[in-house]
Amino acid sequence: MKNTKKNIIKTLEAMSSIENLTMLAELKEKHTPFQMLIATILSARAKDEVTLPVSKELFKKYGTPKTLANADSRIVKNIIKKIGFYNTKTKAIIATANKIQDDFHGHVPETLDQLMSLPGVGRKVANCVLVYAFGKNAIPVDTHVHRISNRLGWAKTKTPDQTERRLEAIIPRKYWPLVNETLVKYGKTICAPISPFCSKCTVAVSCPRIGVIKSR
């Protein structure tokens, strides 16, 4: 099957049959943009089942830029310890809270460049905040999106950055926010990194199986 825009949209719709929301889509319901930002920073290379409860626990004490900016790093470190990379992440989220206070009047910025200027925020986290916290058009590319895009032949790329450019070129803007949500859900369940459940994949017919890229 050729990678026309119509076919890609059809494939995305076919993959969206999975009913569970991603962690970020779930968090969106009851959390502020600042809390979405912090939870997204914390989620890097960590599992949702750990990140979710830890984030909620953190927000009980430090749920605003003001409170987190002035937090005791030892207490924060202890709360988020289970996530891993906790030294780095503690420093990052406190510094980010301070920068939001000092440079952005206490509000999470809404542009990609400004978000990426925050400590601990790279392109993926910034794009996630744009999509999940502010409802803007962007395509956050994590390992799931990168892996599946390459398996399906939508992209033949080495880096997530290249994948993002490619997807933005071949997918109409109005579908951009769906790409991350759909592919992450699909990647967690069917199109797994190591042993994908191809027998249960509803879009296998569209999958050229151009090699199986490494999990990381």
Place this chain on the structure above:
DNA sequence: AAAACGGGGGC
């Protein structure tokens, strides 16, 4: 381009 950061969950 490669290394460092990391505890917890799954098997």
Place this chain on the structure above:
DNA sequence: GCCCCAGTTTT
């Protein structure tokens, strides 16, 4: 006990 996990920063 070993491997993996919604990346980012530093070397």
